[in-house]
Amino acid sequence: MMAYSILAVDDSSTVRAVIAKTLRLAGVEVSRFREASTGDEALRMLREEPFDLVFCDLNMPGMTGCELVAALERDGLLATVAVVIISSIEDPAVLSALIGKGVRGFLRKPVRPEDLRPLVDRVMGAMHGPTA
16 A cells, blocks of 8 residues: 655644544555645645645635635646545535546545545545556
8 A cells, every 4th residue: 555645734723633633543554744724835835845645625714725726726736636625615516616627536524534545545546546
């Protein structure tokens, strides 16, 4: 199994800690786990270092998750990093637009290990092809 470099983007430090714990409970191999509390901070980090997977909230002060996805699309970074939205928002039009831009998945808050692991496997399998 591959270990992934993961960035959790949420204005709540509690939610970021829950994502880290849920990854551990789900048995997802993580080589590096970084956190960003704003979309601006996340964009800076994504431009400076490679990540395999980004978990991103939609409602954040300053740059929202939707604006972060748009910036990543403009930068061409959505082709190299898998973005998964973790949010309580379930607006089908918003989610459809984000998937149209290249977002790979959506998880509803609160995130559960039994939901997270299959999503990570599916998303990262699609990014890297089948693993032996």
